[in-house]
Amino acid sequence: xxxxxxxxxxxxxxxxxxxxxxxxxxxxxxxxxxxxxxxxxxxxxxxxxxxxxxxxxxxxxxxxxxxxxxxxxxxxxxxxxxxxxxxxxxxxxxxxxxxxxxxxxxxxxxxxxxxxxxxxxxxxxxxxxxxxxxxxxxxxxxxxxxxxxxxxxxxxxxxxxxxxxxxxxxxxxxxxxxxxxxxxxxxxxxxxxxxxxxxxxxxxxxxxxxxxxxxxxxxxxxxxxxxxxxxxxxxxxxxxxxxxxxxxxxxxxxxxxxxxxxxxxxxxxxxxxxxxxxxxxxxxxxxxxxxxxxxxxxxxxxxxxxxxxxxxxxxxxxxxxxxxxxxxxxxxxxxxxxxxxxxxxxxxxxxxxxxxxxxxxxxxxxxxxxxxxxxxxxxxxxxxxxxxxxxxxxxxxxxxxxxxxxxxxxxxxxxxxxxxxxxxxxxxxxxxxxx
Numbered sequence: 001x002x003x004x005x006x007x008x009x010x011x012x013x014x015x016x017x018x019x020x021x022x023x024x025x026x027x028x029x030x031x032x033x034x035x036x037x038x039x040x041x042x043x044x045x046x047x048x049x050x051x052x053x054x055x056x057x058x059x060x061x062x063x064x065x066x067x068x069x070x071x072x073x074x075x076x077x078x079x080x081x082x083x084x085x086x087x088x089x090x091x092x093x094x095x096x097x098x099x100x101x102x103x104x105x106x107x108x109x110x111x112x113x114x115x116x117x118x119x120x121x122x123x124x125x126x127x128x129x130x131x132x133x134x135x136x137x138x139x140x141x142x143x144x145x146x147x148x149x150x151x152x153x154x155x156x157x158x159x160x161x162x163x164x165x166x167x168x169x170x171x172x173x174x175x176x177x178x179x180x181x182x183x184x185x186x187x188x189x190x191x192x193x194x195x196x197x198x199x200x201x202x203x204x205x206x207x208x209x210x211x212x213x214x215x216x217x218x219x220x221x222x223x224x225x226x227x228x229x230x231x232x233x234x235x236x237x238x239x240x241x242x243x244x245x246x247x248x249x250x251x252x253x254x255x256x257x258x259x260x261x262x263x264x265x266x267x268x269x270x271x272x273x274x275x276x277x278x279x280x281x282x283x284x285x286x287x288x289x290x291x292x293x294x295x296x297x298x299x300x301x302x303x304x305x306x307x308x309x310x311x312x313x314x315x316x317x318x319x320x321x322x323x324x325x326x327x328x329x330x331x332x333x334x335x336x337x338x339x340x341x342x343x344x345x346x347x348x349x350x351x352x353x354x355x356x357x358x359x360x361x362x363x364x365x366x367x368x369x370x371x372x373x374x375x376x377x378x379x380x381x382x383x384x385x386x387x388x389x390x391x392x393x394x395x396x397x398x399x400x401x402x403x404x405x406x407x408x409x410x411x412x413x414x415x416x417x418x419x420x421x422x423x424x425x426x427x428x429x430x431x432x433x434x435x
Contacts, residue, residue, distance in 0.1 A: 027135040030155070031060040031071075032127065032148055034118035036081050038064055038305040039376050040140055040164045043254060045069075046276040047138075047162070059134070061123055076123045084117050100189045100206050103394070108218050111144040112225065119147075119229040128154065129232050138162060141245065142171060144218055147226035149244045154232050158249040165375045165396055166255045167269065169207045170214035174245045177266045181207045184263050190398035193261050193406050254375065259382060260403055274379050283359050287332075290350050291360070294330035297367030297431070300360050300386075302334035303393065304374045311393045312372075314338055316418055320370060320391075321349060323423035327431075329368070332360060361386050367431050373397035378404060387430045391415060 031048050033041050041064050048071050052058050058071040063078050098106060118124060128151075137151045141161045152159035163171065166187055172179045181204040185191035189206050191199050223241045230238065238244075253265070256273030265271065283291070291298050301320060303312055317338060324331050330348045334355040343349055357377070360366060361384035369381045373390040378400055381388055388410030390401030401412040411426055 026055050026057060028057045028133065029059070029136045029138060030127070030134040030151070030157075031058065031062075032124075032137060032139040032151055033060065033062050034076055034121065034124050034148075035114060035140070035143075035145060036063045036076075036078060036118070037143075039374060040143075043164065043276045043376060044138070044140070044162055046278065061127055063118075074123045074126065076118065076121045080117055080121055081114060084113050100186075101209055104188060104206075104210055104213060107144065107395075108213060108221075112218075112221055115145050115147075116225060116229075119225060124229070127151070128230055136160060140164060141248070142168070144222070146219065146245055147222040147230070147241060149241070149248065150226050150230040150235075150238060152247075153238055153244060154230065154235070159244075159247075161248050161251040163251050163253045166253060166260060166263075167251070168214070169211035170218075171251075172269075173211060174242060175248065175251060175266070175268055176246070177269055178264065179207070184261055185399065186210060187396040187399045190392075190402040190412075193403060254379075256379065259378060259407075273375075274383060276376070277380065277383050278358060280362055281356070281359055283356065283363065287350075287356075287360070290330065290332070291363050291365045294348075294365050296328045297330070298332060298360075298363070298365050299324045299329045299368040299370060299427070300332045300334075300355075300357075300366055301370040302355060302357060302377070303372040303391075304377065307372060307393055308337060312391075312415070314342060316415065318342070319418055319420055320423060321346065323420045324368075324370075324427060325349070326420065326424050327427055329427075329431075358384070368427060373401040373404070375400055382409070387433070389413065389427060389430060391418070 029051060031044060033044055041062055045066065048058050048060050049069070052070040059074060060071050061074045061076065063076040065073060065075055134155045134157050137155060137157050138160045139148045139151065139162065141149055142163045142165070149159055167175070167177065168187065169179055182200050183195070185193065185195060185203055186207045188210060189203065191203055195203060219241060226238065226241055251269045252272045253269055254273050255271050257271060259273065314337065317333070317335065321331055321333060321343070325346065325348060332350045332352065332355065334352050336353055338351060340351055343351060358380050361369060361381055366384070366386050368389060369377070369386050370389045370391065371377045371381070373392045374397060378388070388404055390397070390404055390410055390412045392398040392401045392412070392414070404410040405412040411430055413422070413426060
């Protein structure tokens with residue numbers, strides 16, 4: 001017996017109704033990004049903007065205002081961090097000289113101070129005590145700011161963690177992702193991908209130090225910060241921090257298997273490295289002219305958004321510029337703490353305080369990228385196909401630089417190796433390498 005035509009029509013309308021409801025479903029999404037880390041924010045901003053374009057209602061808590069943004073901003077004034085920055089400055093001067101064990105202790109103590117300030121701001125407290133409802137919380141629980149996961153309890157919403165790099169030993173452990181110390185080097189040490197016996201012994205020690213330090217020292221401090229700042233109605237029922245971290249819905253990992261060590265991930269961790277790469281845009285006329293007229297090519301020099309004179313001195317930066325000019329390369333230098341007077345108006349050198357990095361790297365005349373080895377920069381330079389000279393400063397940059405040198409797409413120099421002769425010879429070998 002054939003279905004009645006009207007029944008056919010009813011089934012079709014029902015199907016279309018569910019399809020359209022699904023298609024036009026809109027979620028209220030909160031990006032809680034209160035820490036003053038611009039490179040991490042820049043990546044997350046791309047995701048926030050794309051979610052708005054796809055019809056979602058997005059609110060972002062941030063210390064970095066954006067012109068013409070398509071989402072709602074709740075701003076944190078960067079001035080609130082000045083005192084803690086000043087207090088940390090002397091500690092950061094010593095950072096590059098610390099061994100991996102000492103540098104972990106340094107991070108365990110310094111970063112939570114900044115988080116304490118961030119959570120006490122009016123912007124974050126307005127969210128913590130908000131009567132609004134959010135369907136999804138997106139945040140960065142890495143780098144010693146895991147207590148922000150409490151927003152999931154506050155709004156009774158799933159939490160999505162956006163990890164700026166591959167997870168640490170503790171982050172992997174708490175999410176049920178195994179990290180075999182025998183084959184996966186710690187991101188806090190410059191160990192080779194193909195570790196030998198003593199490399200594996202050292203890796204087991206530093207990875208265990210990271211894991212145990214987080215478990216017995218960092219997370220108890222995070223628990224204290226959580227109980228101090230998350231005092232909304234119902235916060236008396238907050239579960240233990242570790243329990244909430246174990247219930248994070250998914251972690252989006254800003255890494256890619258082609259740029260690191262092969263490792264396994266459980267289904268609750270998904271690699272999304274490169275999602276922030278944007279379609280190519282036209283360079284400003286002055287940049288286009290500068291790069292196009294460089295007969296021997298352009299070297300782009302940038303040490304990210306966090307590096308300051310106490311990390312990399314002006315003298316060393318000028319040494320790098322001198323070595324590049326010795327090879328008759330034009331140089332674009334992105335730096336906040338040098339002026340044209342410092343460069344003595346050197347011919348063939350363009351100083352910028354902000355630079356469209358992806359567009360510069362994509363220019364056919366860009367022949368070299370001199371960088372600290374931040375992971376976003378390494379993703380972008382891989383996308384552009386430009387060789388790299390890594391001069392790591394702190395954090396996971398030593399590990400990133402080591403991996404890139406092993407892969408054959410760049411070379412690694414430490415700050416204490418920097419002389420004009422060594423720099424010039426290294427750069428010459430990079431740009432003339434047939435690989």
